[in-house]
Amino acid sequence: MTEVEFWALVTRTEAAQSQESIGQSLKDKLSVLDDEELKAFDKMFGQQMRRSYLWSLWGAAYIITGCDSDYAFAEFRSFLISLGQAKYDEVIANPDSLGQLSVWPEKDGYAYPFIEDYDLIAGQLFEDRTGKELPFMPSGKATPVGKKFSTKPKDLRQQYPLLSARFPF
Secondary structure, three states: OOHHHHHHHHOOOOOOOOHHHHHHHHHHHHHOOOHHHHHHHHHHHHHHHHHOOEHHHHHHHHHHHOOOOHHHHHHHHHHHHHOOHHHHHHHHHOHHHHHHOOOOOEEOOEEOOOOOOHHHHHHHHHHHHHOOOOOOOOOOOOOOEOOOOOOOHHHHHHHOHHHHHHOOO
16 A cells, blocks of 8 residues: 555545544445555554654644543544645644644534544454454554643643634633
8 A cells, every 4th residue: 555545545525524424434445445455554544643643743632622631632643644644744743733724623613623433444344354453553652752742821822823822722
């Protein structure tokens, strides 16, 4: 599987696409892949999850939603992957650039940048077909890479000016 093929599979088709629709779309696309392609896809997904396991990104998630658990942070990183390669790469380089995102998925009137179990779809399909689990690929090290963000409002406003303006705390 090439990077181009990977990103074609995971990128949402529209900015306001629902979490459920994104997950179903990926499941439909992955269901036509053979077992080796599913393994390759899962490996690439895991690589992108590890690449985004950064304190700087967690700080952005914290401003947007108050993200305070590893599980929620994994769902946030899945959302970032669904934005496509160009936006994902931009956000990895500068998490505050998320403040420029024009459309946010919402739940109860609040930004909800999470996709539940997006990172598990390939494994579930593989297991349903073969009765075996895909090789375990951790989504990150024991702790995120980089310096942990400060939760002090002054520090957050300084480090994330665009996000702080968009999501005041």
